[in-house]
Amino acid sequence: MSEPLIECVPNFSEGLDRGKIESIIAAMKIDGVRLLDYSLDPDHNRSVVTLAGAPGVVVEAAVRAAGRAAELIDLTAQQGAHPRIGAADVIPFVPISGISLEQCALLARQAGQEIWKRYGIPVYFYEAAAARPDRALLEEVRRGQFEGLRDAVAKDVTRRPDVGGPMLHPTAGASAVGARRFLIAYNIYLDSADVTAARAIAREIRASGGGLSGVKAMGVFVQGLAQISMNITDFRKTSVGAVYDAVKRCAARFKASPVRGELIGLLPEAAYERNSEWVRQLHEFDPEEKLLERKLEHPLAWPERITSATV
Numbered sequence: 001m002s003e004p005l006i007e008c009v010p011n012f013s014e015g016l017d018r019g020k021i022e023s024i025i026a027a028m029k030i031d032g033v034r035l036l037d038y039s040l041d042p043d044h045n046r047s048v049v050t051l052a053g054a055p056g057v058v059v060e061a062a063v064r065a066a067g068r069a070a071e072l073i074d075l076t077a078q079q080g081a082h083p084r085i086g087a088a089d090v091i092p093f094v095p096i097s098g099i100s101l102e103q104c105a106l107l108a109r110q111a112g113q114e115i116w117k118r119y120g121i122p123v124y125f126y127e128a129a130a131a132r133p134d135r136a137l138l139e140e141v142r143r144g145q146f147e148g149l150r151d152a153v154a155k156d157v158t159r160r161p162d163v164g165g166p167m168l169h170p171t172a173g174a175s176a177v178g179a180r181r182f183l184i185a186y187n188i189y190l191d192s193a194d195v196t197a198a199r200a201i202a203r204e205i206r207a208s209g210g211g212l213s214g215v216k217a218m219g220v221f222v223q224g225l226a227q228i229s230m231n232i233t234d235f236r237k238t239s240v241g242a243v244y245d246a247v248k249r250c251a252a253r254f255k256a257s258p259v260r261g262e263l264i265g266l267l268p269e270a271a272y273e274r275n276s277e278w279v280r281q282l283h284e285f286d287p288e289e290k291l292l293e294r295k296l297e298h299p300l301a302w303p304e305r306i307t308s309a310t311v
Contacts (some may be wrong), residue, residue: 070172122164196225
């Protein structure tokens with residue numbers, strides 16, 4: 001039987017200062033943890049890191065990252081173009097092999113307790129690790145973002161964290177820690193600057209609006225173009241190709257077309273549709289660098305810039 005292997009995909013509320021992000025990543029360097037991918041998104045002011053390894057060491061790496069992020073990221077001094085409640089905003093654990101989603105939920109609970117115990121950062125549990133049914137959806141946990149949640153916890157006991165608190169950390173906010181299946185973060189740029197059209201398309205295709213199963217979407221303005229920013233939570237029910245086709249059909253009604261796509265993080269090999277239109281449109285896509293199973297075989301080198309970040 002194979003040894004348990006999990007993925008962790010922490011998101012940090014910083015996308016401009018590479019030194020800070022590489023310092024956070026360097027804090028996660030532990031024997032047995034593989035660094036698979038990381039990217040900075042200055043438009044959304046957000047970074048996404050992908051780790052993999054045995055459960056114990058990956059949990060420890062994620063906890064250390066939350067502590068380092070709290071040292072380096074001050075939410076009161078920045079704005080989040082992407083919804084966020086914390087410096088280490090979300091920390092999901094994902095089963096790869098030899099381990100169940102339920103076991104990953106227990107790991108998430110363990111990580112959350114340690115983050116509060118070591119660093120005084122309160123934690124909300126979401127998705128499979130949710131302690132309350134109304135917190136299963138991440139968007140409900142993050143309702144109001146850092147500023148709104150900071151005010152809400154002072155007045156409404158139902159908004160207070162699952163671990164720690166009741167107030168948020170003054171500069172690092174709170175972390176949402178969870179367990180989930182593979183999630184594909186996929187963005188499509190249109191040949192238009194009409195963000196109103198992008199928002200209308202997002203409303204139509206997302207599951208909460210009666211659209212595609214397991215799809216979350218929002219329309220934003222990025223690099224002079226309208227973008228549909230999406231999370232696909234179950235690619236076996238709704239493929240990336242089906243999402244692309246739906247966006248293309250909707251965009252045609254606004255006399256717009258998809259011109260470029262991007263993946264944030266990695267793609268499971270089973271979701272890769274070789275030679276499809278959506279794959280051809282991906283920006284700088286290299287299967288060797290963006291497919292999860294291939295990156296497990298040749299992970300990235302760890303950054304060494306532990307002291308280079310500016311606080």
